[in-house]
């Protein structure tokens with residue numbers, strides 16, 4: 001099965017076989033992690049981080065993945081680069097490409113920016129989050145983490161909880177999980193539920209309390225205040241009352257329910273602290289799996305083709 005994509009822009013455009021290829025590669029790398037990882041797969045390659053939005057997990061884990069594969073990276077600081085002088089995105093990437101770099105890792109507040117860049121350069125572009133659109137490597141690491149708790153996602157019930165409207169993580173999870181046969185539900189305040197979301201193959205769960213006992217996985221989303229042009233929830237107290245994961249709510253959950261969160265977490269709003277640090281949670285596994293899955297993506301896009 002050969003890898004046929006030049007970029008990773010989203011999970012929407014990958015098929016089930018592509019997902020399996022990345023997840024198999026990640027599983028292989030996980031079996032070698034950390035001491036026996038290959039250090040020469042991307043020797044002499046240089047990746048450029050183009051982060052127009054803040055990041056801790058994605059940027060650092062991409063960087064660790066790049067270094068673990070023997071490549072090097074350059075961080076462009078948007079505050080001190082010529083973007084600050086008004087240089088266009090097109091000119092920025094064309095100039096960087098002319099210097100001989102081998103790939104771009106792009107985060108931007110507008111959907112479609114990674115795709116735009118991919119149309120104008122001849123090197124791989126990886127979307128590290130674009131607006132509300134997609135965050136494909138987060139979707140992959142979430143799925144990889146779920147698969148550490150089940151042999152298959154087919155027929156498993158997964159709830160994506162919270163601010164669906166502003167979440168690129170929700171969309172990448174939905175594209176990936178539905179392709180792998182999971183039954184995907186979404187739940188959140190009506191003001192944060194995009195109309196027509198069911199067309200992506202998910203069901204809206206009207207009540208968190210009613211659906212919790214059925215679930216195998218819950219992926220809890222961050223309330224993204226920075227993306228809300230108007231305040232979309234009447235009050236934090238009300239959000240907490242209906243949508244916060246608390247120990248009380250989890251009393252009806254399956255014993256082996258697995259709870260994920262992409263981070264960063266608003267403790268006490270999306271999830272209580274004792275749930276964040278409790279037995280159902282795999283948040284730090286997700287973070288570690290981020291390195292492995294990003295290594296898998298980088299080696300498929302930039303490594304020797306097999």
Ligand code: CP
Pocket residue numbers: 054055056057058059129138262263264
């Ligand atoms: N999950 C995630 O994208 O986190 P960062 O914003 O810290 O990269």
